[in-house]
Amino acid sequence: MKKTVFVLIISLFAAFHTMAQTKKTSNTATNLNTGHAIQINLKPYQNTKVYIATNYGNNRVLADSCILNEKSEGVFTSKLKLTPGVYFVVSPKYTILFDFLMDDAQHFKIVADTLALADFKIIGSKENDIFKEYIKSITLLGGALNSIELNIKNAKNAADTAALRTQYIAKDKEIKEKRKYFTTTYPKSMTSYLLNVMQRPEAPPIKVINGKADSTFPFYYVKNHFWDNVVFNDNRLVRTPFFEDKLDEYFKNYVSREPDSIIEEVQYLLTVAKTGKEIYPFLLFKFTNKYISPEFMGQDKVFLHIFQNFFAKGDTILLDAASKKSIIERAYSIMANQIGLAAPVLNINTIDDKNFSLYKVDAPYTFIAFWDPTCGHCKTEIPQIDSIYNAQWKKFNVKLIGVNINFKELNSWKEFIKEKNLTNWSHVYQTEADLNQEINAGKPTTIRQLYDVFKTPTFYLLDKNKKILAKNLTLEQFNDFLQSQAKKNN
DSSP, X not given: OOOEEOOOOOXXXXXXXXXXXXXXXXXXXXXXXXXXXXXXXXXXXXXXXXXXXXXXXXXEEEEEEEEEOTTSEEEEEESSOOOOEEEEEEOTTSEEEEEEEEOSOOEEEEEEEGGGGGGOEEETOHHHHHHHHHHHHHHHHHHHHHXXXXXXXXXXXXXXXXXXXXXXXXXXXXXXXXXXXHHHHSTTSHHXXXXXXXXXXXXXXXXXXXXXXXXXXXXXXXXXXXXXXOOTTOGGGGGSSSHHHHHHHHHHHSSOSSHHHHHHHHHHHHHHHTTOTTHHHHHHHHHHHHHHSOSSTTTHHHHHHHHHHTXXXXXXXXXXXXXXXXXXXXXXXXXXXXXXXXXXXXXXXXTTSOEEEGGGOOOSEEEEEEEOTTOHHHHHHHHHHHHHIIIIIGGGTEEEEEEEOOGGGHHHXXXXXXXXXXXXXXXXXXXXXXXXXXXXXXXXXXXXXXXXXXXXXXXEEEOTTOBEEEESOOHHHHHHHHHHHHHHHO
């Protein structure tokens, strides 16, 4: 059996749950109705520590350890039960040796020899009897399927390819029938459960309604049946190596990138998972991490929804102090600058220390660049914006506003503006005195927070009413967006 290297990755929450469920007592068997007591005989290891591990989503975490004696015997034991799921026996050097299942009956024995790992035995566990039978049969079929697939790639002519494809379809059907056999023969087994979690529905043919073909029918059929037989408050989902991948596939291929569509899905999953001690925090922090700094513009609205509907309603108890502070600060930083909202008020000073108000700027489009004269990226991109303006944006009557967020670098700021001949801009900044006045007055947010300026440069595009049209795009994306917006308006 091929060995794989076990990389130990423990996130804050994975570690918390793993440690909570595996508090050690002693290497003696516990009551059959409580805790876990898993005997192991693992040759040829002697007088050394071995482990059992499991998944936390796509990460792998240690679940328990024991010391093998001179007879290669030991016991993984605790008064606490382990969360059921897929587990691994792990060597002293953190190498995965083989998989097994952990169900609710956690008193059984593992017998194995590293010289013949394929012949390991699980004694006293009906679930593992079923699991091993499935693995044995599917490994043979899978090997045959892979062999046919390789032959297809190396086929010398169309006739051979066609014949091999027929064989492939037949073998693939055989694999599906074998899986169906296990789900119907052992419907309440964990093997059946795992197969249901893994399963993806097959897209049906395009449906014809009243003589018209509905090309969207296969898509929506797959989406609507993607999670058949999966209940989202089941903690076992976290302890499988394929659930998180399936979740990512669903959001990538079957959920619109529009924030409201994502919010609908996230709200449903978190609400259903709420009673799951492990699956709920797993999903909560997965979605939080994904949308706190999203890949696509506007999706930070999803994080804001999570904050307002979950963290703000008490779920910060799951966080340590530093994480709680970070999430709260991030939420308040993006509340005022969501796509479609009016841009926050900007009353600051011009480069020659006159008053400047954003809402007194009369233009169909306003482009704001928050930048720092000491920032290398800013020194590259600000002149690029000026060039794009002269080549493309000037005809759309775009107003450029450059906000210096570093009042300590006024001289270098002015020198750079003069050197690059940035005459198309309104150059503004907030004085140190004005900033301190805001802080002393107890204002909850500064300009940096109102505009979420935690990196430089930071860009915004506003419409004629100063509503936010776009943010957090590259210059090329801003240019494409503005061209499209202007064309639509004309």
